[in-house]
Amino acid sequence: MENNFTKTQIVFKETKKIFLEKLDIYSPEEINNIIYWGMESIFQVTKVQILSDVSIKTTKKWKMFIEKMLNYYPIQYFLQESYFYKHIFFVNENVLIPRPETEIIIEKIIAKYPLKDQKLTILDLGTGSGCLAISLALLYPNADVFAIDISEKALDVAKKNAQIHQTKNIHFECLDMQKIKDFQKKFDIIVSNPPYICEKEKTEMSKNVLDYEPHLALFVPDNNALVFYEAIANWGNLYLAEKGNILIEINQNLPQETINVFQKQSFSNIILHKDYFDNHRIIEIQK
Numbered sequence: 665m666e667n668n669f670t671k672t673q674i675v676f677k678e679t680k681k682i683f684l685e686k687l688d689i690y691s692p693e694e695i696n697n698i699i700y701w702g703m704e705s706i707f708q709v710t711k712v713q714i715l716s717d718v719s720i721k722t723t724k725k726w727k728m729f730i731e732k733m734l735n736y737y738p739i740q741y742f743l744q745e746s747y748f749y750k751h752i753f754f755v756n757e758n759v760l761i762p763r764p765e766t767e768i769i770i771e772k773i774i775a776k777y778p779l780k781d782q783k784l785t786i787l788d789l790g791t792g793s794g795c796l797a798i799s800l801a802l803l804y805p806n807a808d809v810f811a812i813d814i815s816e817k818a819l820d821v822a823k824k825n826a827q828i829h830q831t832k833n834i835h836f837e838c839l840d841m842q843k844i845k846d847f848q849k850k851f852d853i854i855v856s857n858p859p860y861i862c863e864k865e866k867t868e869m870s871k872n873v874l875d876y877e878p879h880l881a882l883f884v885p886d887n888n889a890l891v892f893y894e895a896i897a898n899w900g901n902l903y904l905a906e907k908g909n910i911l912i913e914i915n916q917n918l919p920q921e922t923i924n925v926f927q928k929q930s931f932s933n934i935i936l937h938k939d940y941f942d943n944h945r946i947i948e949i950q951k
Protein backbone atom coordinates (compact mmCIF):
# COMPACT_ATOMS: atom_id res chain seq x y z
CA MET A 665 0.00 0.00 0.00
CA GLU A 666 3.02 2.27 0.61
CA ASN A 667 3.08 5.56 -1.31
CA ASN A 668 0.21 4.50 -3.54
CA PHE A 669 -3.03 6.40 -3.94
CA THR A 670 -6.02 4.56 -2.59
CA LYS A 671 -9.56 5.29 -1.41
CA THR A 672 -10.20 6.08 2.26
CA GLN A 673 -12.99 3.50 2.55
CA ILE A 674 -10.65 0.71 1.38
CA VAL A 675 -8.00 1.74 3.92
CA PHE A 676 -10.65 1.99 6.65
CA LYS A 677 -12.24 -1.39 5.95
CA GLU A 678 -8.92 -3.26 5.54
CA THR A 679 -7.60 -1.80 8.79
CA LYS A 680 -10.82 -2.51 10.65
CA LYS A 681 -10.74 -6.16 9.57
CA ILE A 682 -7.18 -6.59 10.90
CA PHE A 683 -7.86 -4.74 14.15
CA LEU A 684 -11.09 -6.66 14.84
CA GLU A 685 -9.23 -9.94 14.40
CA LYS A 686 -6.15 -9.05 16.44
CA LEU A 687 -7.03 -6.37 19.00
CA ASP A 688 -9.13 -8.12 21.61
CA ILE A 689 -9.00 -5.36 24.24
CA TYR A 690 -11.04 -2.84 22.23
CA SER A 691 -14.74 -2.84 21.34
CA PRO A 692 -15.74 -2.42 17.65
CA GLU A 693 -16.73 1.17 18.44
CA GLU A 694 -13.32 1.88 20.00
CA ILE A 695 -11.65 0.34 16.94
CA ASN A 696 -13.66 2.64 14.65
CA ASN A 697 -12.60 5.63 16.75
CA ILE A 698 -8.92 4.60 16.68
CA ILE A 699 -8.97 4.23 12.89
CA TYR A 700 -10.79 7.52 12.29
CA TRP A 701 -8.44 9.36 14.66
CA GLY A 702 -5.36 7.78 13.06
CA MET A 703 -6.54 8.54 9.51
CA GLU A 704 -7.57 12.10 10.34
CA SER A 705 -4.22 12.84 11.91
CA ILE A 706 -1.90 10.93 9.56
CA PHE A 707 -3.61 11.74 6.23
CA GLN A 708 -4.88 15.15 7.35
CA VAL A 709 -8.42 14.36 6.27
CA THR A 710 -11.73 14.96 8.04
CA LYS A 711 -14.19 12.23 9.01
CA VAL A 712 -16.53 13.54 6.30
CA GLN A 713 -13.77 13.11 3.70
CA ILE A 714 -13.10 9.57 4.94
CA LEU A 715 -16.80 8.76 4.63
CA SER A 716 -17.05 10.31 1.17
CA ASP A 717 -14.20 8.07 0.03
CA VAL A 718 -11.54 10.57 -1.08
CA SER A 719 -8.18 9.40 -2.42
CA ILE A 720 -5.18 9.42 -0.08
CA LYS A 721 -1.55 8.51 -0.41
CA THR A 722 -0.63 5.81 2.09
CA THR A 723 2.63 6.47 3.86
CA LYS A 724 5.28 4.77 6.01
CA LYS A 725 3.70 6.47 9.00
CA TRP A 726 0.40 4.69 8.33
CA LYS A 727 2.20 1.31 8.15
CA MET A 728 3.96 2.11 11.41
CA PHE A 729 0.62 3.16 12.96
CA ILE A 730 -0.89 -0.25 12.17
CA GLU A 731 2.14 -2.10 13.56
CA LYS A 732 2.13 -0.05 16.77
CA MET A 733 -1.62 -0.45 17.31
CA LEU A 734 -1.26 -4.23 16.88
CA ASN A 735 1.27 -4.09 19.73
CA TYR A 736 -1.35 -2.33 21.89
CA TYR A 737 0.61 0.92 21.77
CA PRO A 738 -1.69 3.77 22.91
CA ILE A 739 -2.78 5.88 19.93
CA GLN A 740 -2.31 9.02 22.04
CA TYR A 741 1.44 8.33 22.38
CA PHE A 742 1.74 7.50 18.68
CA LEU A 743 0.02 10.70 17.57
CA GLN A 744 1.45 12.61 20.59
CA GLU A 745 -1.93 14.12 21.33
CA SER A 746 -4.74 13.55 23.78
CA TYR A 747 -8.02 15.34 24.49
CA PHE A 748 -8.81 16.72 27.91
CA TYR A 749 -11.59 19.11 28.78
CA LYS A 750 -12.04 20.74 25.35
CA HIS A 751 -8.31 21.01 24.63
CA ILE A 752 -5.67 18.94 22.89
CA PHE A 753 -2.58 18.15 24.97
CA PHE A 754 0.82 16.97 23.79
CA VAL A 755 1.66 13.62 25.41
CA ASN A 756 4.53 11.16 25.35
CA GLU A 757 5.51 8.09 27.36
CA ASN A 758 6.69 10.25 30.28
CA VAL A 759 3.16 11.22 31.24
CA LEU A 760 -0.13 9.52 32.00
CA ILE A 761 -2.65 9.88 29.17
CA PRO A 762 -5.34 12.21 30.58
CA ARG A 763 -8.56 10.34 31.37
CA PRO A 764 -12.16 11.56 30.84
CA GLU A 765 -13.10 10.86 34.48
CA THR A 766 -10.45 13.35 35.65
CA GLU A 767 -12.47 16.05 33.84
CA ILE A 768 -15.08 15.70 36.60
CA ILE A 769 -12.64 17.63 38.83
CA ILE A 770 -12.85 20.56 36.40
CA GLU A 771 -16.65 20.36 36.23
CA LYS A 772 -16.97 20.42 40.03
CA ILE A 773 -14.65 23.43 40.23
CA ILE A 774 -16.66 25.34 37.59
CA ALA A 775 -19.84 24.64 39.58
CA LYS A 776 -18.22 26.02 42.75
CA TYR A 777 -16.42 28.95 41.16
CA PRO A 778 -18.66 30.19 38.32
CA LEU A 779 -16.99 33.60 37.99
CA LYS A 780 -14.17 33.25 35.48
CA ASP A 781 -12.36 36.47 36.47
CA GLN A 782 -11.73 35.33 40.07
CA LYS A 783 -8.19 35.72 41.40
CA LEU A 784 -7.92 32.17 42.67
CA THR A 785 -4.78 30.42 43.89
CA ILE A 786 -4.64 26.83 42.70
CA LEU A 787 -2.23 23.98 43.47
CA ASP A 788 -1.98 20.81 41.34
CA LEU A 789 -0.08 17.96 43.03
CA GLY A 790 1.34 15.47 40.48
CA THR A 791 0.59 17.48 37.35
CA GLY A 792 1.83 15.00 34.69
CA SER A 793 0.89 16.42 31.26
CA GLY A 794 -0.42 19.51 33.06
CA CYS A 795 -3.98 18.76 31.91
CA LEU A 796 -5.64 19.86 35.17
CA ALA A 797 -3.41 22.87 35.88
CA ILE A 798 -3.57 24.16 32.28
CA SER A 799 -7.33 23.64 31.90
CA LEU A 800 -7.85 25.60 35.13
CA ALA A 801 -5.39 28.32 34.08
CA LEU A 802 -7.33 28.70 30.82
CA LEU A 803 -10.68 28.81 32.62
CA TYR A 804 -9.48 31.31 35.25
CA PRO A 805 -7.01 33.63 33.49
CA ASN A 806 -6.54 35.72 36.67
CA ALA A 807 -5.67 32.69 38.79
CA ASP A 808 -2.19 31.92 40.09
CA VAL A 809 -1.58 28.24 39.42
CA PHE A 810 1.21 26.15 40.95
CA ALA A 811 1.88 22.70 39.56
CA ILE A 812 4.35 20.18 40.92
CA ASP A 813 5.58 16.78 39.85
CA ILE A 814 8.47 14.57 40.96
CA SER A 815 9.33 13.77 37.32
CA GLU A 816 11.42 16.33 35.39
CA LYS A 817 10.43 14.59 32.16
CA ALA A 818 6.73 14.93 32.97
CA LEU A 819 7.29 18.60 33.79
CA ASP A 820 8.94 19.11 30.38
CA VAL A 821 5.69 17.86 28.81
CA ALA A 822 3.55 20.06 31.08
CA LYS A 823 5.69 23.12 30.24
CA LYS A 824 5.38 22.37 26.53
CA ASN A 825 1.59 22.20 26.94
CA ALA A 826 1.58 25.49 28.82
CA GLN A 827 3.45 27.01 25.86
CA ILE A 828 1.09 25.45 23.31
CA HIS A 829 -1.92 26.85 25.20
CA GLN A 830 -0.15 30.14 25.95
CA THR A 831 -0.86 30.06 29.68
CA LYS A 832 1.39 32.48 31.51
CA ASN A 833 -0.17 32.07 34.95
CA ILE A 834 1.34 28.68 35.90
CA HIS A 835 4.50 28.05 37.94
CA PHE A 836 5.92 24.55 37.55
CA GLU A 837 8.25 22.99 40.09
CA CYS A 838 9.96 19.63 40.44
CA LEU A 839 9.02 18.47 43.93
CA ASP A 840 8.19 15.32 45.84
CA MET A 841 4.65 15.88 47.13
CA GLN A 842 5.50 13.76 50.16
CA LYS A 843 7.92 16.49 51.28
CA ILE A 844 5.97 19.60 52.15
CA LYS A 845 7.49 22.78 50.75
CA ASP A 846 7.48 26.05 52.61
CA PHE A 847 5.00 28.11 50.57
CA GLN A 848 4.32 31.67 51.58
CA LYS A 849 0.72 31.49 50.41
CA LYS A 850 -2.58 29.69 50.87
CA PHE A 851 -4.50 28.00 48.09
CA ASP A 852 -8.21 28.35 47.32
CA ILE A 853 -8.19 25.08 45.42
CA ILE A 854 -5.95 22.01 45.64
CA VAL A 855 -6.38 19.40 42.91
CA SER A 856 -4.67 16.07 42.47
CA ASN A 857 -4.94 12.83 40.55
CA PRO A 858 -2.13 11.01 42.36
CA PRO A 859 -0.86 7.47 41.72
CA TYR A 860 -3.43 5.17 43.37
CA ILE A 861 -3.43 1.73 41.73
CA CYS A 862 -2.22 -1.05 44.03
CA GLU A 863 0.46 -3.41 42.70
CA LYS A 864 -1.98 -6.32 43.23
CA GLU A 865 -4.45 -4.66 40.80
CA LYS A 866 -1.93 -5.03 37.93
CA THR A 867 -3.49 -8.37 36.98
CA GLU A 868 -6.77 -6.63 36.06
CA MET A 869 -5.09 -4.04 33.85
CA SER A 870 -4.95 -3.90 30.06
CA LYS A 871 -1.71 -4.36 28.18
CA ASN A 872 -1.96 -0.91 26.57
CA VAL A 873 -1.76 0.74 30.02
CA LEU A 874 0.55 -1.68 31.80
CA ASP A 875 3.19 -1.92 29.08
CA TYR A 876 3.42 1.73 28.08
CA GLU A 877 2.16 4.24 30.65
CA PRO A 878 4.65 5.39 33.33
CA HIS A 879 4.45 3.21 36.44
CA LEU A 880 5.55 6.21 38.51
CA ALA A 881 2.21 7.80 37.60
CA LEU A 882 0.11 4.72 38.31
CA PHE A 883 1.21 2.53 41.17
CA VAL A 884 1.41 2.55 44.95
CA PRO A 885 2.57 -0.27 47.23
CA ASP A 886 -0.18 -2.66 48.39
CA ASN A 887 0.74 -2.01 52.02
CA ASN A 888 0.70 1.80 51.65
CA ALA A 889 -2.04 2.43 49.09
CA LEU A 890 -3.10 5.80 50.49
CA VAL A 891 0.36 7.29 50.86
CA PHE A 892 -0.36 10.16 48.44
CA TYR A 893 -3.72 11.01 50.07
CA GLU A 894 -1.93 11.37 53.40
CA ALA A 895 0.47 13.78 51.69
CA ILE A 896 -2.44 15.72 50.10
CA ALA A 897 -4.18 15.97 53.49
CA ASN A 898 -0.94 17.40 54.95
CA TRP A 899 -0.76 19.98 52.16
CA GLY A 900 -4.43 20.79 52.80
CA ASN A 901 -3.89 21.25 56.51
CA LEU A 902 -1.03 23.66 55.98
CA TYR A 903 -1.96 25.50 52.81
CA LEU A 904 -5.69 25.35 52.13
CA ALA A 905 -7.29 28.77 52.54
CA GLU A 906 -10.40 29.24 54.71
CA LYS A 907 -13.42 27.91 52.71
CA GLY A 908 -10.93 26.43 50.21
CA ASN A 909 -11.61 23.16 48.38
CA ILE A 910 -9.61 20.01 47.69
CA LEU A 911 -10.74 17.98 44.64
CA ILE A 912 -9.03 14.69 44.04
CA GLU A 913 -9.37 11.51 42.06
CA ILE A 914 -9.43 8.29 44.07
CA ASN A 915 -9.17 4.54 43.77
CA GLN A 916 -12.73 3.26 43.24
CA ASN A 917 -12.03 0.35 45.59
CA LEU A 918 -10.97 2.54 48.52
CA PRO A 919 -13.56 5.34 48.86
CA GLN A 920 -14.20 5.12 52.61
CA GLU A 921 -10.54 4.46 53.41
CA THR A 922 -9.57 7.59 51.47
CA ILE A 923 -12.23 9.67 53.23
CA ASN A 924 -10.90 8.38 56.58
CA VAL A 925 -7.46 9.82 55.79
CA PHE A 926 -8.98 13.31 55.54
CA GLN A 927 -11.28 12.86 58.51
CA LYS A 928 -8.26 11.94 60.64
CA GLN A 929 -6.74 15.28 59.65
CA SER A 930 -9.92 17.05 60.88
CA PHE A 931 -11.57 17.65 57.52
CA SER A 932 -15.30 16.99 58.00
CA ASN A 933 -17.03 18.45 54.97
CA ILE A 934 -16.40 15.66 52.43
CA ILE A 935 -18.48 14.67 49.39
CA LEU A 936 -17.95 11.54 47.29
CA HIS A 937 -18.77 11.64 43.56
CA LYS A 938 -19.17 8.81 41.07
CA ASP A 939 -17.77 8.73 37.53
CA TYR A 940 -19.59 7.90 34.27
CA PHE A 941 -19.22 4.17 34.99
CA ASP A 942 -20.87 4.49 38.41
CA ASN A 943 -17.55 4.04 40.26
CA HIS A 944 -16.62 6.15 43.29
CA ARG A 945 -14.01 8.39 41.67
CA ILE A 946 -13.75 11.94 43.00
CA ILE A 947 -13.80 13.40 46.48
CA GLU A 948 -14.47 17.00 47.26
CA ILE A 949 -13.32 18.37 50.60
CA GLN A 950 -14.15 21.80 51.90
CA LYS A 951 -12.34 23.56 54.73
Ligand SMILES: C[S@@+](CC[C@H](N)C(=O)[O-])C[C@H]1O[C@@H](n2cnc3c(N)ncnc32)[C@H](O)[C@@H]1O
Pocket residue numbers: 759760761762763766789790791792793794795796812813814815818839840841842856857858859860880881882
Ligand atom coordinates in the same frame (compact mmCIF):
# COMPACT_ATOMS: atom_id res chain seq x y z
C1 LIG B 1 -1.91 9.65 37.85
S1 LIG B 1 -0.69 10.78 37.26
C2 LIG B 1 -1.71 12.21 37.02
C3 LIG B 1 -1.20 13.17 35.99
C4 LIG B 1 -2.21 14.27 35.64
N1 LIG B 1 -2.49 15.10 36.78
C5 LIG B 1 -3.50 13.67 35.10
O1 LIG B 1 -4.52 13.72 35.80
O2 LIG B 1 -3.50 13.15 33.96
C6 LIG B 1 0.22 11.09 38.73
C7 LIG B 1 1.40 12.04 38.60
O3 LIG B 1 2.03 12.13 39.89
C8 LIG B 1 3.42 12.18 39.72
N2 LIG B 1 4.08 11.72 40.97
C9 LIG B 1 4.32 10.44 41.36
N3 LIG B 1 4.93 10.46 42.57
C10 LIG B 1 5.05 11.75 42.94
C11 LIG B 1 5.58 12.41 44.08
N4 LIG B 1 6.12 11.73 45.09
N5 LIG B 1 5.55 13.77 44.12
C12 LIG B 1 5.02 14.48 43.09
N6 LIG B 1 4.49 13.91 41.99
C13 LIG B 1 4.50 12.57 41.91
C14 LIG B 1 3.71 11.30 38.52
O4 LIG B 1 4.94 11.62 37.92
C15 LIG B 1 2.48 11.59 37.64
O5 LIG B 1 2.78 12.63 36.73
